[in-house]
Amino acid sequence: MPINYYIFLSLTLFVIGIIGVLTRRNAIIIFMCIELMLNAVNLLLVAFSKMHYVTNVSKVTNAGSDGQLFVFFIMVVAAAEVAVGLSIIVMLFRNTHSVDVNFLNRLKH
Amino acid sequence: MGPISLIALTLAALLFSAGGILVGKLFNKGSKNLQKGEAYECGIPTKTSPWHQFNVGYYLFALLFLIFDVELVFLYPWAVVVKKVGVTALVEIMVFIFILFMGFLYAHKKGALKWM
Amino acid sequence: MNALIFSAVSGVIMMFSSFLLNNKNSVRVLAHVLLLATIIANIFELRGISFFHIDTRGMLEFDRFALLFTLVANVCTFAFFLLSSRDLEKIGNHYSDYFSLLFFILAGIVVSSSFKSLLMLFLGIEILSIPLYILTGSDKRNLKSNEASLKYFLMGSFSTGLMLMGIALIYGATGTFQTGITVAEKVPVLLITGMMLLLFSMSFKVSAAPFHFWTPDVYDGAPTVVTSFMATVVKAAGFIAFMRLFAEEFGSIRPEWKLLVGIVAAVTLFIGNITAVFQQSVKRMLAYSSISQAGFMMLAIYSLSNDAKEGLILYAAAYSLATIGIFAVLVRMKDYTFEGFNGFAKQQPFLAGILVVFLLSLAGIPLTAGFLSKFYMLKATIDGGSLALAIFAVLMAAVSVYYYFRLIQSMYFKTGNATISGTTTGFKYTLAALAGITILLGIFPNLLTNWLYF
Numbered sequence: 001m002p003i004n005y006y007i008f009l010s011l012t013l014f015v016i017g018i019i020g021v022l023t024r025r026n027a028i029i030i031f032m033c034i035e036l037m038l039n040a041v042n043l044l045l046v047a048f049s050k051m052h053y054v055t056n057v058s059k060v061t062n063a064g065s066d067g068q069l070f071v072f073f074i075m076v077v078a079a080a081e082v083a084v085g086l087s088i089i090v091m092l093f094r095n096t097h098s099v100d101v102n103f104l105n106r107l108k109h
Numbered sequence: 110m111g112p113i114s115l116i117a118l119t120l121a122a123l124l125f126s127a128g129g130i131l132v133g134k135l136f137n138k139g140s141k142n143l144q145k146g147e148a149y150e151c152g153i154p155t156k157t158s159p160w161h162q163f164n165v166g167y168y169l170f171a172l173l174f175l176i177f178d179v180e181l182v183f184l185y186p187w188a189v190v191v192k193k194v195g196v197t198a199l200v201e202i203m204v205f206i207f208i209l210f211m212g213f214l215y216a217h218k219k220g221a222l223k224w225m
Numbered sequence: 226m227n228a229l230i231f232s233a234v235s236g237v238i239m240m241f242s243s244f245l246l247n248n249k250n251s252v253r254v255l256a257h258v259l260l261l262a263t264i265i266a267n268i269f270e271l272r273g274i275s276f277f278h279i280d281t282r283g284m285l286e287f288d289r290f291a292l293l294f295t296l297v298a299n300v301c302t303f304a305f306f307l308l309s310s311r312d313l314e315k316i317g318n319h320y321s322d323y324f325s326l327l328f329f330i331l332a333g334i335v336v337s338s339s340f341k342s343l344l345m346l347f348l349g350i351e352i353l354s355i356p357l358y359i360l361t362g363s364d365k366r367n368l369k370s371n372e373a374s375l376k377y378f379l380m381g382s383f384s385t386g387l388m389l390m391g392i393a394l395i396y397g398a399t400g401t402f403q404t405g406i407t408v409a410e411k412v413p414v415l416l417i418t419g420m421m422l423l424l425f426s427m428s429f430k431v432s433a434a435p436f437h438f439w440t441p442d443v444y445d446g447a448p449t450v451v452t453s454f455m456a457t458v459v460k461a462a463g464f465i466a467f468m469r470l471f472a473e474e475f476g477s478i479r480p481e482w483k484l485l486v487g488i489v490a491a492v493t494l495f496i497g498n499i500t501a502v503f504q505q506s507v508k509r510m511l512a513y514s515s516i517s518q519a520g521f522m523m524l525a526i527y528s529l530s531n532d533a534k535e536g537l538i539l540y541a542a543a544y545s546l547a548t549i550g551i552f553a554v555l556v557r558m559k560d561y562t563f564e565g566f567n568g569f570a571k572q573q574p575f576l577a578g579i580l581v582v583f584l585l586s587l588a589g590i591p592l593t594a595g596f597l598s599k600f601y602m603l604k605a606t607i608d609g610g611s612l613a614l615a616i617f618a619v620l621m622a623a624v625s626v627y628y629y630f631r632l633i634q635s636m637y638f639k640t641g642n643a644t645i646s647g648t649t650t651g652f653k654y655t656l657a658a659l660a661g662i663t664i665l666l667g668i669f670p671n672l673l674t675n676w677l678y679f
Contacts (some may be wrong), residue, residue, distance in 0.1 A: 007397075014390055021383055030379055037386035041393045048397040056400065066402055070344055074389060075352045079179035081385075083172045084358050085378050090168055091362060092371045098116050101375070208237075215240050 006047035013040035027089050027099040031082075037080050042071045169221050180209055226277050226287055227266035228295045229335040233400065235259035236328035253310050256324040260306060263331070264299045271296060271676065281668055283403065284342040291339035293538055293676050294465045298334050298458050301545040304325065305454055307655045308553035311647070312450045316363050321638060323363065326356035327454065334462040338469065340487040343392045343402040346466060350388070350430060354381050357455060361447040373446025380439040382520055384429035391422030392570035395474075404473040412478050420475055420482060424489075427470065431463040437516050441500075444512035449561075453552030456515040461541035464522045468537060472529050477531070487614055488529045494520030494621040501628050508561045511551065514587065517625055518544050526604045528609030535674040536601025542673060543594030543666060547583040550659045554580060555654075559644040566632060567641025575653060576645070577619060577636050582660040586667070588629040589622050594666035601670075 013036060020033030050065030056063035093099055183205065191198045216222060238259065242252050259261040266276065273294045314320040332352050337349025358381065362374025392402070398415035399406050408416065425436065444452045475482060497517030504510040522540055554576060555637040556566055574658035586595035599622060606615040636643075666673055 003397075014386075021379070027375060027379070031382075034382045034386055037383075038389060041386070043388040044252065044390070044393045045396065048393065048400075051397070052400045062576070064400075066344075067396055068323075069186055070396075070402065071390075072186060073344060073348065075182055076179055077348070079175055080355055081351075081382055083176050084355055085382065086168065086172060088358065088362050088371070088374050088378050091365055094374055095366070095368055095371055099380075157490055211240075218241070218244050 002064070003047060003051050010040040010044040011077065012045070013037075025100055025102050027092070027101055029103065031085055031089070035078065035082070038074055042074055045071050045074075173216055173221060177209065177213065226275055226278060226283075226285075227270040228263055228292075228299065229257075229285075229332055231263040231266045231297075231478055232275055232328050232331040232335065234330065235263060235422070236325045239321055239325035239328055241256075242324075243319070249314055249320060251386045252321045252324070253314070256328075257303075257306055259328070260299065260303050264296065264303060264535050267292065267296050267299060281341075284345050285336065285339050286341045287339050287622045287646050290534060290538075290576070291335075291465075291469075293673075294462070294541065295335050295340050295536060296676070297545070297673075298338075298462060298530030299331065301458050301461075301542070301549060302331060302454070304546060304655070304659055305458070305549050305553075308652065308659075309453060309556060310550065312556045315605050316448045317365060319363075323360065326360055329356045330454075330459065334458070337466040338462060339465070340469065341404055341473075343395065343404065346470060347385075347388065347392060350463075350466065350658075351385065353459060355386075357381075357451075357459060361443060361455070362452045363451065364447065364448045369446040370448060373443045375445040376439055380429065380443075384426040384436075384585065386428035387422050387429070391419040394422065404470070406474060406477060412481060412640065416478070417481060420478070420484075423470065424482065424485065427463070427467045428489060431460055431467060431519055431522070432516055433489050433519050434496040434516065435489075437493065437496065437519075438517055441509055441512045444515070445506070445509050449508060449552060449556045452512070453549055453556070456511065456552075457545035457548045460515060460519065461522075461545055464519070464525070464537060464541070468526050468529070468534070471526050476529070483527065486523065487611060488655050490523035490527055491614060491617055492520075493517070493523055494618055498621045498624040502624065504628070505563060505633060506561050507555055507558075507563060508565065510563075511548065511555075512630075514625065514628070515548070517621065518587070520621070521599060521602050521618065524606045524614070527611070527614070528605040530605050530608055532601055532608065533605035534656045535675070535677060536598055536605055537669075538677070539594065539601060539666065539670055539673055540598035543586055543663065546659050546663055547586040547595060548593045550583045550656055551580060551587075553656065554645070557647050559646070563631060563635050564641065566635045567637040567639040569643040569645075571640075572643060573645060576648065576656065579653075579656045579660045580632055582663055583669065584629045584633055586663045588626045590626075592664065592667050594663045594670070595664075597667055 017035075017037035017040060020036065021030050024030055024033065045067045051064070052067065053064035057106055068108040077088045184202070185203055187198060191202075227375055237255075238255060239252075242255055246252050248254065269276070270287065271289070275287075276506075313323050316323065332354075333349050333351070335349075336345055337353055340346045358374055358378045359595060361377050364370035394415045395406075398413045398419065406416070429436040429439075444456055447455065471482070471486070481673055494517055497513050497515075501510050501513035501517060502515060518540075522537060525537040525540070552556030555561065561594055569580075582593065586593035589595045589599040599618075603615045603618060606618065635641075
């Protein structure tokens, strides 16, 4: 399969994520959309990694492996972010009993 | 070792679980009470509706599990090269696990793992 | 490498300090000692002595620029500790954890200012931002702090997503994460798209317009001590990473982004300064002032010369020291509005005098470090070929004088009862020392910039 298909698929997922972040009002759903963005990137990185492997394997035996390693780092950092983000949402829910981001407009003067 | 082993394993698993149920049926004394038929039965009668607000503390376990679970993803690339790199790799993964352990120790000390 | 390992280990030690030590004072003293050790280790490395020999496989490079900025960041953090560590403890119960988070942020600053691989850029920025999300929300009962934290978190991870997409596209175009790409005559579309996404996400992180909208809300909602750290050291670190990224990774395709960065700088200067004029709260005014100062720092990325490098380091030091000083006083004030400062000079003539030095430095009046750093930026911009941008920046600096002098006006020429609490002698002397450094750097900038070369 040509690489373009992968690029289109992951860009589609990415844009769905962006639209979700910009339009949805539930903090958890916004959060899920951000995860969708990150996973679109993961998909793209793996596809590129394979592409570079196929083109460069004659010169370097482990060509493209760094792309897959990057995916591991993204997964771990995303997990750390999820932990912090969910704690923030839980903390907010304790105080306001809502996870609606429209509800949060106290900071605007 | 071919597809035969996979089929044998599947059969063994089926036999084992079916055997367990069968043995249970045979030696069942037949105690019947109301709680028996309820969902999530664990020996204690349920008091309220299950759609109940959970204590926030339970999320802590889930979050801690998530972090420590996902950190271990680094063991996979390590496992690919451990034979080639040798002792250095072993030392490095020890350092990594030690750092994770410090995080675990911190969570324990903070009382995040206490059952409330 | 010294500073990285020292600050990471210090963070872990601080995590456990609350179990080992049982009073607040010893925890605070421990934090000071650890930070001092980090500074000394970093100076050793700047003099060529590295304690650790770790092969980073070309992912990190500790050149003089990175080391010097690490030193500036550590020293500014030390000043922040000296002035505000007592206020930091007042935020909540977990006082030792705040220190440990600050140490982790410092580790992130080292990584993001010395990266040689886009992977390290990503990790550095994340190590730096995740503790900040927590610190922003550390005032758990305060709804404003909660909201600021959620907003910062959502915006931050959104921009991380953009950054990752940019990195992935660049990887697709070049096949490597190492910085320093070489391109043929025709620049690939993937590379340009990736570069744009990285530009957007870094602008988010350093709050350059038009991606600045989260800044005032978050800075206003976060506990004031945390804002003080966030608006100074962390923002400067963001700029160092920004500059390193665009100098090393995209240096060879400069014509593609130069105009865009110039526009971002001009818009940032305009929006930051004009909105700051209308603020009634000093805390919010400082938030907008941080946006306008970010505009000036963007000029360094626009011009990318040696002057710009020196100037950015000087700017980071001058801006951080002055803002940390003002915030340290602001935390102790009862009323954060301009009216709250009425008659301040009558009650605290000494503190008011020091505040004036800091405000003059921020406004860029000669004989202060702020003036010289702005001067370096303008010189680099003119050498970089844009007189118009430099003139626009000067005009905007003139606007900024208005709102900084408004604070001086309410301190000296208005009557009222400004209330401040908890000013000890040590606090006053530390502030005076910071003011001294601000003036000293304003007269002899070489004291700092020479470290870049010898």
